[in-house]
Amino acid sequence: xxxxxxxxxxxxxxxxxxxxxxxxxxxxxxxxxxxxxxxxxxxxxxxxxxxxxxxxxxxxxxxxxxxxxxxxxxxxxxxxxxxxxxxxxxxxxxxxxxxxxxxxxxxxxxxxxxxxxxxxxxxxxxxxxxxxxxxxxxxxxxxxxxxxxxxxxxxxxxxxxxxxxxxxxxxxxxxxxxxxxxxxxxxxxxxxxxxxxxxxxxxxxxxxxxxxxxxxxxxxxxxxxxxxxxxxxxxxxxxxxxxxxxxxxxxxxxxxxxxxxxxxxxxxxxxxxxxxxxxxxxxxxxxxxxxxxxxxxxxxxxxxxxxxxxxxxxxxxxxxxxxxxxxxxxxxxxxxxxxxxxxxxxxxxxxxxxxxxxxxxxxxxxxxxxxxxxxxxxxxxxxxxxx
Numbered sequence: 001x002x003x004x005x006x007x008x009x010x011x012x013x014x015x016x017x018x019x020x021x022x023x024x025x026x027x028x029x030x031x032x033x034x035x036x037x038x039x040x041x042x043x044x045x046x047x048x049x050x051x052x053x054x055x056x057x058x059x060x061x062x063x064x065x066x067x068x069x070x071x072x073x074x075x076x077x078x079x080x081x082x083x084x085x086x087x088x089x090x091x092x093x094x095x096x097x098x099x100x101x102x103x104x105x106x107x108x109x110x111x112x113x114x115x116x117x118x119x120x121x122x123x124x125x126x127x128x129x130x131x132x133x134x135x136x137x138x139x140x141x142x143x144x145x146x147x148x149x150x151x152x153x154x155x156x157x158x159x160x161x162x163x164x165x166x167x168x169x170x171x172x173x174x175x176x177x178x179x180x181x182x183x184x185x186x187x188x189x190x191x192x193x194x195x196x197x198x199x200x201x202x203x204x205x206x207x208x209x210x211x212x213x214x215x216x217x218x219x220x221x222x223x224x225x226x227x228x229x230x231x232x233x234x235x236x237x238x239x240x241x242x243x244x245x246x247x248x249x250x251x252x253x254x255x256x257x258x259x260x261x262x263x264x265x266x267x268x269x270x271x272x273x274x275x276x277x278x279x280x281x282x283x284x285x286x287x288x289x290x291x292x293x294x295x296x297x298x299x300x301x302x303x304x305x306x307x308x309x310x311x312x313x314x315x316x317x318x319x320x321x322x323x324x325x326x327x328x329x330x331x332x333x334x335x336x337x338x339x340x341x342x343x344x345x346x347x348x349x350x351x352x353x354x355x356x357x358x359x360x361x362x363x364x365x366x367x368x369x370x371x372x373x374x375x376x377x378x379x380x381x382x383x384x385x386x387x
Contacts, residue, residue, distance in 0.1 A: 245297020
């Protein structure tokens with residue numbers, strides 16, 4: 001793999017760390033800034049909403065810039081946002097820093113996916129995308145626990161100083177290792193791909209498929225402590241198991257998608273349905289629950305590279321904005337899945353009910369993906385009309 005992919009992965013590691021590490025630091029942040037835990041929790045929501053808004057807007061605004069220059073600017077925005085967080089002395093400034101840092105998130109992964117795919121031969125594009133997303137999976141396994149431990153030992157601001165340093169490392173790597181990139185097709189060309197039904201079907205598949213993951217994952221902690229019988233302290237190690245599964249799934253997904261994209265996507269979504277249904281029952285016992293969490297991580301993240309590669313395929317010719325929109329779709333799915341899982345619990349269906357919600361969403365994603373594949377084959381087989 002080209003060294004430039006390592007630079008993209010480092011940037012992804014920093015972005016993934018700053019997105020999720022705040023969860024482990026909420027008590028420290030709330031106590032230091034004199035706000036409630038629910039108010040501190042809005043730092044997560046504010047970040048997610050900024051990703052959804054920033055992904056298409058920033059990508060569209062930079063549509064005439066060479067992609068390497070745009071990536072450099074995005075890392076600069078990331079560094080600025082985390083620097084603001086590191087020096088924040090009140091809640092409003094910390095929220096502002098989170099929002100600024102999040103603006104780069106969707107655009108970085110969207111444009112970075114296009115750049116990564118262009119660095120390798122066509123039959124290795126999904127693996128190149130997966131290589132960049134390795135930074136995101138590593139953030140869950142290493143960055144978030146390390147950042148949480150650092151913040152607990154030396155204060156939460158030290159975590160944001162460390163993430164700022166990661167951003168600088170990513171910026172230097174992109175400047176040094178990423179070769180010159182062409183500009184995108186311009187805003188008009190990027191918008192034109194949204195006239196293609198296949199692009200919209202791909203985006204809906206992403207939102208439903210990853211929404212399925214977060215419908216269950218959001219409530220893993222109470223599921224494990226209240227149903228499986230784990231102690232609260234064991235949740236950290238269960239999340240490490242899930243993160244290890246993400247890393248394995250990322251590799252498997254990239255390799256499989258390069259061989260046969262749509263069959264791989266069908267298979268992983270189908271297996272995700274099965275795992276979530278099984279999780280309803282294995283969550284009743286500690287050891288089976290722990291094994292299922294790891295398998296859940298594998299098939300939950302095995303869908304990511306195929307989903308991103310599918311959007312690039314459907315938006316060929318002007319993929320940057322569609323790719324960024326797909327990152328927004330991931331985050332919309334996260335929010336919707338978490339909400340629907342909570343609705344099921346509030347309805348009195350129990351802590352395992354989000355697994356049923358996730359299975360239903362994954363099944364719906366599979367249906368949309370199959371419809372997308374069938375319609376794509378129909379269009380390709382349609383005879384050309386000559387005049």
